[in-house]
Amino acid sequence: MSALDLAVIGGSGLYSFPGLENTARHTLHTPYGPASGDVVQGDFAGMRVAFLARHGEGHNLPPHRVNYRANLWALHQLGARRVIGVNAVGGIRHDMGPQAIVVPDQLIDYTHGRYTSYCDAEGAEVKHIDFSEPYTASLRQQLLAAAHTAGIAVIDGGCYGATQGPRLETRAEIARMKRDGCDLVGMTGMPEAALARELSLDYACLALVANFAAGCGDEAEISIEEIFAHLAAATAQVPRLLAALPK
Ligand code: HPA
Numbered sequence: 040m041s042a043l044d045l046a047v048i049g050g051s052g053l054y055s056f057p058g059l060e061n062t063a064r065h066t067l068h069t070p071y072g073p074a075s076g077d078v079v080q081g082d083f084a085g086m087r088v089a090f091l092a093r094h095g096e097g098h099n100l101p102p103h104r105v106n107y108r109a110n111l112w113a114l115h116q117l118g119a120r121r122v123i124g125v126n127a128v129g130g131i132r133h134d135m136g137p138q139a140i141v142v143p144d145q146l147i148d149y150t151h152g153r154y155t156s157y158c159d160a161e162g163a164e165v166k167h168i169d170f171s172e173p174y175t176a177s178l179r180q181q182l183l184a185a186a187h188t189a190g191i192a193v194i195d196g197g198c199y200g201a202t203q204g205p206r207l208e209t210r211a212e213i214a215r216m217k218r219d220g221c222d223l224v225g226m227t228g229m230p231e232a233a234l235a236r237e238l239s240l241d242y243a244c245l246a247l248v249a250n251f252a253a254g255c256g257d258e259a260e261i262s263i264e265e266i267f268a269h270l271a272a273a274t275a276q277v278p279r280l281l282a283a284l285p286k
Pocket of ligand 1: 127128129130202207208224225226249250251252253266
């Protein structure tokens with residue numbers, strides 16, 4: 040049996056896991072350097088859960104400086120087999136407005152200059168993972184079923200466009216992403232999903248919509264205060280949703 044039932048990577052607005060009990064902190068050293076912070080392991084809803092704040096517990100790491108390789112390696116080392124990435128996003132599709140919760144099924148990567156693979160170390164085996172379906176289908180279904188059980192509305196499917204950040208996008212960039220087929224935009228979805236696949240982890244994304252992406256809503260400008268207010272409302276639903284996952 041795996042030591043862990045679930046690992047959760049918290050994004051903006053989720054820096055600790057409410058309801059996690061009997062916790063122990065692990066400072067893990069990985070061949071790729073330090074993770075974003077300690078992994079906090081504990082009991083939640085009958086599961087052994089590990090939680091890691093992607094941006095650090097004090098939100099000190101911008102998306103392009105997150106050590107995605109170390110984070111997933113650390114969770115894998117602790118025995119994680121199932122990982123949920125919680126990501127703040129902007130909504131591009133009209134029905135993906137602030138506070139919507141989406142379980143995307145596709146992604147497009149617009150990031151650059153990040154370490155995107157474990158196979159660039161000297162002598163490492165070169166792996167070409169299949170990434171046709173970037174999220175683990177069975178884990179997506181578990182999330183959707185859990186949301187249904189918990190009575191939380193979620194949108195099934197959508198394409199996540201991963202941008203470099205930390206700035207928000209221009210209206211022209213979002214218009215291009217829309218033409219490309221993106222429904223959501225966020226800064227942290229990649230390379231996390233691909234690294235999880237390289238480690239053979241089950242991985243799915245729970246995307247919390249904080250704002251309409253540039254040019255998609257009525258506002259001329261996107262306010263950070265508004266982003267965090269909407270995120271807080273969506274984030275409040277996450278523990279109840281995850282509690283309904285199968286053990
Ligand atoms: N763009 C990129 N990432 C985001 C956004 C956005 O509009 N909102 C929250 N994360």
